[in-house]
Amino acid sequence: MGDTEFHRNSTFSFLVHDSVSFEWKIKSYNSIIMCNRQMKKIQSPLFSSKPDDKRKWYIEFVPKKIISGSTKELHIKLYRTDQDQIYVQACIFLKTATSERLLFDCDNECILYPGQWISFQENIGDVADELGWHENTPDILTIGVEIRTYFHSEVTHLTSIPKQVPLIDKQVPIIDLESRSLIADIATYFEDPTFKDVSFFIRNKEFTAHKNILASRSEVFATMFRVKMSEGLTSKVEVEDIEPVIFEKMLRFIYSDKVDDLKPAEASPLFFAAHKYDLEKLKNICIKSLYENLSIENVIQTLLLADLYSLGKLRESAMKFLVFHHSNLRNTYEFYSMVQSHPHFALELLQLQASSKL
Template sequence: MADQCRVSAAALIAASEECSYVFNFKIQGYSRAKELFKNGECVASPPFSLGGYSWVLRYCPNRRLAGQVSYTQLVLDSDDAKYVKAQPRFTVLDKDGVPAKQLSGFIQQRIFPFRGASLGLLMDQPWSGQSEHLVDDCLSIRCDLTLIKDVCSEQTMGDQFVVVPPSDLHRHFGNLLESMVGADVTFHVGGKEFLAHRFVLAARSSVFEAELLGAMKENVGSPIVIHEMEPDVFKFLLHFIYTDSLPVLEFDTDQGEAVVMAGHLLVAADRYNVQRLKLICEHKLCSHIDANMVATSLALAEQHSCHGLKEACLQFLSSPSNLKAMMESDGYEHLKRSCPSALKDLIVRLLPVEMEVAKDIVMAI
């Protein structure tokens, strides 16, 4: 009698559980922010936690899409987050802290696939000057956030002969990066040579797509020289492009070196329009702001349109002791030379609300 092979299996029966959190976000100096912030620029809230994940709210006073509107955005801000299901509701509060029904918006359940993922709500803005929604020129936005977690229980089922493993696409592309089988483009960076696959780069970066496949494409077969970038930075940029991960930011290495590398990678990610990498680096810098690094980070934020990092730096410098320490740091002179506009924003932030004329003078200089 032939031997029989049986494979035991269990079905996962999905249910869900919910946890909720209410966060009030206050935008101080709303009228001034509305005047100074450009289209799409945002002010960020301090991070808050729900369901083991970190979240941040962003508010854009000016978002010109269909008329003049404001924009409230919820951002997932945790390193290890993947496919988080959440449901936010945004509401403007009146003077008494009561939600204004006509100024609220409800969003159906959405999936946040990774850190830096966001969703937002456009809000009509004819009310922006109405006093009942401003207290001492402060606008309050409430976010009711509900997190939905899937809960699974096991139920024995019949024979199952095939078990599908999780995706390992990143591992295969990582192996391709290491072996360089079929590589068809060569880069020279800081005296070192790197091989790559032009279609992989083009799929991950619109800049590489234009340079390698579009009208701007380099001569096929000729090495491409990358200027103003260190070899290690380009190496980690390639690693992220192939694997969508960046181990250098997660290793237990010297934090100072990791923060410096994050700054260099942010510049590279902005240069090649790798937006997720840029957000990862921006988050890393926001998490490691101190008196020695804040001037450099503020200059970086101003030069590369990192609104969250800029807000984190300005909040840090609102402390007189932090401001004094920053002015004594090596990065302060660089900040003065390279980004005087950031210093103007800092001065305007530090001036009291009643000194509106002084703020206008500073911004006009």
Template sequence: MFVHHMKYTYEWSLDVHSLSSSSSSTSMAGIEKSPVMLTKNNIKWHLYVDLRQVYRKTNQSFTVRLLLDELPKSDDNQILDIEFNVYLVAKDDITGHTRQLVVLYTTRLSPPVMINSNRTDIDTKNIVVVVDKELPFNDQMTDDNHQLVLYFELVYIEPRDQICQRIGTDLVDSLRTLMSSGDHSDVTLVVGSGGDGGDRQYSAHKCILSARSEFFRAMFANPMKESNDNRVIIDTADADVFDQLLEFIYTGSIGSGGGADIDPIAANRLLVCAEYYSLPDLKSICEHILSQTLTTGSAIDLLLFAIKYNARSLREKLIDYVANNYLEIELKSGHKLSDLFKTEPQLMQSIVHKIAKLNNIY
């Protein structure tokens, strides 16, 4: 599915009767070339008419071409919907208005034309022939009140999924700017800065907080002190963690690599906040980060953490990890594993079942 989003039209008129074998517009007699037309990204187009066979009387036909004169430097694909027409137009001797129009040729290129600097049909002069058509010549073209008119229309089109992706990126950038600027904010979030007696304040927007977090939705929907004062004290996270949490609320992402640059300690703290503020997607990202850092020495502590904060995906991965490395984990964990089994008997059953399955006991 394509969407049209930028349109260009170009018309070129030729008085054929005034052309001669000593054509002054080009160095080759009988060849006429239009002025250049520039479109998006300074792509150059021109039209071309070859009347040499007519002038030499070797054939009563002429050739029209649409040429892509200079390709974009980018490797990005640009998709064009192109319509090309050739008319013979008769002008009124008195008014100069069109009194007759004959369609000599019309075409709409299908499929749409894709252009980029990697095309294989580029000649040594960096030219692509988009339309190349031989047409019959008739004597009317030499009348002084007739003009040969070449007209083409091109529309830049874009696949719908690319548009959606671009809109999504633009939306995220706009929301990040809104978060940073605090424009039109209606609530202040006050976060402790690590016990040094100071705090950090964030100008935020109730509608965005409510839309993204069930915790904030409930807070602002009820006549609570925070809702009335438009000031919320955040005592569950330090400022560094809350920076990332607020970024996720506004943009749906954390860090520069979608979470790839978040270290396990930060992911641990973020997961606690994500659970508290009802941000399940952020919680899932943190679970994935933590699941990539499993070791036999830390597995039981991380499993206890997953149970405490209801991190189900992380919990299941840890059960598999413990079952696969049971003897080493039991040796390193000391009494932690046995204590865990006492408080979580169902967990012990799950691990034993995994171990049995791995050893083909049943």
């Protein structure tokens, strides 16, 4: 994605046809390893230099535990979706939230024939040492790639031709990080006490969880655990502003990425919990439930919540609902209390009522 460049060496000249840079951020890397019992490959999203480019690239590898002293190899492969013969130079790098980029071989120039990949490998022990990966390292691994492809009529004269290999290793199934199978694997750990390392105490009820999973889903949890570790505190957390049933639903969402059987009365307190722990998708689920279940019984509470958290569309819908059912609500204690604490609502209601009569 840049200006065209012209290059020469002793045997041929060529033009830069295209260039691509991409970073794949893998959150909760250690949790993925823990859940990936069958040693499945994981695959990055497709990427390219331009949205309409027919040539897409993706990264694929089997996650392995990064630990100093390991003698195992980390293999990372770079694939493309088209079947053209191209001349390519590629570079892979790794980094964490606290480390500099660790570059793999950047002189990997070759002709890439249909059905071929580019492979990078590095000793895991060396990777751990270079990245400074240790127990307290933020559990996020980023794999980056920089690719240049070239064209020239004399490209077939090159001699650095890679070994021909099949595009897919059929003995190892491929999954995507967002696949339902991986989410289902993680969801099973909610009921499994193995490796749980943090306890939450709410109204004399205890909930246990995995720090890595919580931290990967919520930056609030990640910050909380980092602070507690730095202060030498125990892995026990008191929660005073969320009811146990709501906290349990939030935990289940963190593990499963879904909410089962959300009752209308639970949507508001669950939204508060989602807001507290910065769970954007869960907030949207709650907002959708509140919007779809507006009623005379909950409209005032919904309006107050929408006003407090600046939820414009939900606030507008609640106000319109309130105007339409004003005769049923104006003599209730909830309506009187709302007007006393939020007098601007009274003016808005009058304006909406007047405009509806025009």
